[in-house]
Amino acid sequence: MSSHYLGIDVGNTKLAFGMAKADGMSFCEKRVVPTEPHLGVEQALQKILDNTKDLLATVPDVQGIGIAFGGFVDASRTIGLASPNFPGLKNVALVDMIQELAPGVPVRMDNDANVAGIGEAVYGKARGYHMAIYLTVSTGIGGAVLVDGKPLAGSQGLAGEFGHMIVKPGGPRCTCGSQGCLESIASGTSIARIARERGMQTSTRIHSPFSGVEEINARIVFEAADRGDRLAKDVVEEVAYYLGIGLANVISAFDPDIVILGGGVMNSAELLLPPAIRVVEKHLGARGAQVPPIEASSIHDDVALWGAMALARFAVGEE
Numbered sequence: 633m634s635s636h637y638l639g640i641d642v643g644n645t646k647l648a649f650g651m652a653k654a655d656g657m658s659f660c661e662k663r664v665v666p667t668e669p670h671l672g673v674e675q676a677l678q679k680i681l682d683n684t685k686d687l688l689a690t691v692p693d694v695q696g697i698g699i700a701f702g703g704f705v706d707a708s709r710t711i712g713l714a715s716p717n718f719p720g721l722k723n724v725a726l727v728d729m730i731q732e733l734a735p736g737v738p739v740r741m742d743n744d745a746n747v748a749g750i751g752e753a754v755y756g757k758a759r760g761y762h763m764a765i766y767l768t769v770s771t772g773i774g775g776a777v778l779v780d781g782k783p784l785a786g787s788q789g790l791a792g793e794f795g796h797m798i799v800k801p802g803g804p805r806c807t808c809g810s811q812g813c814l815e816s817i818a819s820g821t822s823i824a825r826i827a828r829e830r831g832m833q834t835s836t837r838i839h840s841p842f843s844g845v846e847e848i849n850a851r852i853v854f855e856a857a858d859r860g861d862r863l864a865k866d867v868v869e870e871v872a873y874y875l876g877i878g879l880a881n882v883i884s885a886f887d888p889d890i891v892i893l894g895g896g897v898m899n900s901a902e903l904l905l906p907p908a909i910r911v912v913e914k915h916l917g918a919r920g921a922q923v924p925p926i927e928a929s930s931i932h933d934d935v936a937l938w939g940a941m942a943l944a945r946f947a948v949g950e951e
């Protein structure tokens with residue numbers, strides 16, 4: 633009989649919980665609840681604890697728990713230090729809080745980009761490769777360098793921060809304080825900002841959990857580009873160019889077997905990836921280097937949750 637693992641994905645928009653068996657490729661139980669950061673940290677933490685407690689009660693044989701944290705995690709991987717889009721979520725000893733609900737069960741946490749990378753390496757397209765790069769293009773841009781399925785940490789645990797590679801010196805101001813980072817051009821937030829700056833307007837209004845009503849988001853830009861809107865097409869073309877530069881740099885640095893891209897923006901991969909890959913081909917082709925497969929994740933909606941599951945499995949293996 634195979635035992636169960638619990639994965640928790642703490643994101644700025646949603647909190648996801650998944651329970652699966654070690655050999656399972658589908659969740660036997662999955663829940664997604666909105667984070668609602670505007671209601672404060674306490675309520676979000678309460679939701680995490682309540683749902684975890686609930687799930688632990690339904691399945692008695694949970695062997696390990698993995699947490700994907702949408703923000704910076706301390707070097708010991710137990711404290712959520714800060715979450716850029718959830719300012720109140722700071723210095724939260726999440727591992728200890730979850731541990732209290734499941735005494736004796738190993739609990740592991742890492743930042744969501746690393747965890748998603750692990751998910752790709754264990755359950756997704758990066759499976760079986762020696763050197764894989766995972767890049768998440770979402771509200772921000774993060775990533776992981778996976779060597780035999782494990783993320784490279786770096787000296788401060790910050791390896792794979794591809795979002796903050798400079799791709800356009802002197803370019804737009806980034807959330808990190810620098811300028812011209814990949815994230816300042818190609819993240820979902822930046823794509824929307826560039827479109828707004830260029831004067832894109834839309835009658836479509838969608839509800840955003842962060843800011844109430846927001847006129848333009850990346851999805852709307854891609855939809856407009858797909859319909860042939862000139863301005864939106866130009867924005868997508870420019871974003872693809874800089875994404876291509878970023879990918880070319882990463883590939884030059886790591887010579888990976890495969891590059892996987894996930895995150896919400898990759899729902900529009902068919903518009904963004906082909907022109908970005910052409911930039912990579914041009915750059916690497918100039919010196920006769922081979923271009924590795926560059927593909928959108930096939931599990932990107934749940935990749936962090938699957939990664940959390942894998943982290944839980946690794947934890948059991950370590951103990």
Ligand SMILES: [Zn+2]
Binds near residue numbers: 795797806807809816
């Ligand atoms: Zn930056």
